[in-house]
Amino acid sequence: MYPSFKKFSGILIILIGLTLYALLVSRLIEAFFADHIVLQLICYLVAGIVWIFPAYWVLKKTST
Template sequence: MFMYPSFKKFAGIMAILIGLAIYALVVTRLIEAFFAEHIVLQLICYLIAGIVWIFPAYWVLKKTST
């Protein structure tokens, strides 16, 4: 039987999508503002930022799965 996802899961998915979009825009602007001329520092910052977003997303997924 097909069941519709609960509102809690829907809200969690929307929070992740909207939060990740805002996070990506802010991080991109900050990295470009501070390290516009340093490609290696940009790469390092993007790698760190790419890992950091996992922790809040995991927390949201954990809260919405129960």
């Protein structure tokens, strides 16, 4: 009934990776586009979609 180590490591990778990704993206967007609200919004929207692809790959690899 316990989850396998593979699933646990996948969850851990996603949690740590997504946290680091969010911190890095927010710092970069703020550094480059501090005065442009519209450009920040566009970058955050793109960054919010981009993280889905690596997370999907990790989930796909750990689900089997």
